[in-house]
Amino acid sequence: MKFLLLLLGLAASDVNTSEASGICPNSHTQADLNDCAAKMAKAADTSLAKFYAAYTKRLSVDQVQLFQSATSDWLRYRESHCRFESSGVLGGSAYSMVFDLCMTSQAQERLRMLRELSKCQEGDLSCPTS
DSSP states (O other), X not given: OHHHHHHHHHHTTTOOSHHHHTTSTTOOSHHHHHHHHHXXXXXXXXXXXXXXXXXXXXXXXXXXXXXXXXXXXXHHHHHHHHHHHTGGGTTSTTHHHHHHHHHHHHHHHHHHHHHHHHTOOTTOTTOSOO
């Protein structure tokens, strides 16, 4: 159980929800841990969606289409990656928790990368926004 809470604490580090900030203090069963991990994944996706909405306002119409395509590709990648990453517990009671923790971690990493990209300096030729 300590190991699972440690995993939840690591995955929760960038998610601003009451469930995550307490590292799932009311989780005493696997079902509780699964529910908590699902809430963390939903919160991470909500943060990502909010960032997407604000970020796309800074893009041209053509860039929005490219960003939407890249996002669609990333979503398929994330799903596939997390299915693979959690395959070691496939069929077990911890599968949904491991899968959701992966989805949370991937969303947090995507958000971090996009925040960095959104702060690029003028003159940076790899910068999609001004």
